[in-house]
Amino acid sequence: MARITAGVGCSHVPAIGVAMDTHITDQPYWQPVFKGFEKSREWMKENTPDVIFLVYNDHCTAFDASCIPTFALGCAAEFQPADEGWGPRPVPVVKNHQKLASHIAQSLILDEFDLTIMNEMDVDHGLTVPLSVMFGEHGPDDEWPSLVIPLAVNVVQYPAPTGNRCFNLGKAVRKAIESFDEDLNVMIFGTGGMSHQLQYKRAGLINPEWDKAFLDRLTADPVGLSKTPHVEYLREAGSEGVEMVMWHVMRGALNDEVKEVHRHYHVPASNTAVGHIILENV
């Protein structure tokens, strides 16, 4: 039987990918960002999953304004790193566990989550940056150490799905994975955040107290945390901070009791507070 062993929360700032791709991670600006992922990379080597269920948002790459699915599950055999305006990232093609993905799609829809199924999709930095920070540098001719099932969540056009909806989706993802008849170690990633605002006159907003409370409550009060209203994210964590709803899918898929094995927080990476946590099922 497939099982979920751990969850990872992780920012997906595009500039972090650029720093890795241009080999400037040792510069004083970037060194503290990457220092916090050293332990994570060791942990990933020791616990390499067969499959990562990766929750992220597309940044108008696979979906422009003409089509905005709230939840889109990647069911293709593989996903190419996308050209986001400055050429594709030099990272490996992302390969799916296609049979598990289609099993999850079927299970979720019967559980009343009305997914969009993607049989063709390019993936942008929202998906590849978390893989890069957790696995380290891999060139375009390498392979990622794990298969990846992408779930793209709309957080660009308001409203994103509620935290509660995301948390319950996580529970349904777990149910789907645990009913798959193959012995697989699956991890779930929730990506995005933390506090940041990219636009207009309040751009640059960072709220470390709020971010820290969010990280604390992932273990102390995950259900209460998932009820956070959108306006609180927008006001307290910045207009783009609302993408942290995606972390609730990850948390909802884990046990009620989890063990925090690692945490990293740093300001800034470009416009953003970088947050990262590893939670193991106990």
Add this chain to the structure above:
Amino acid sequence: MDKDYEDIPGTFVFDADRSREGYHLNQFCISLGKQKGRDAYTADPEAHLAKFPMTEEQKQAVRDQDWNRMLELGGNIYYTAKLAAYHGINFQNLAGLMTGMGVEAYRDMMLHGGRPIEGNRYKKEWGEEE
């Protein structure tokens, strides 16, 4: 519909109303995410703009590279950032321009922990009407 987020200062929440107003502007911007669109815009800017039925105000904001005006007219940052990238402006420098602080002062603010939340939650704290 009650918009409980309209009292946040210096912020446009990209909701369905803004998405509707900005649709063609945003689709123009996203066309520059691909080489074909960038080449077409370089070859003949007005001809490429004319493919998208924007308002004249929206077109003028594009010509002027007036980043805040684009947001006021329904643009979304993830889209306008493609136009900025076309002009060689990255996300952080774009933010520096939108805040009115300038690129250097904005970068310095971020290095010192970013814009604090205190005093930046409500329009009334900015002396603006809610």
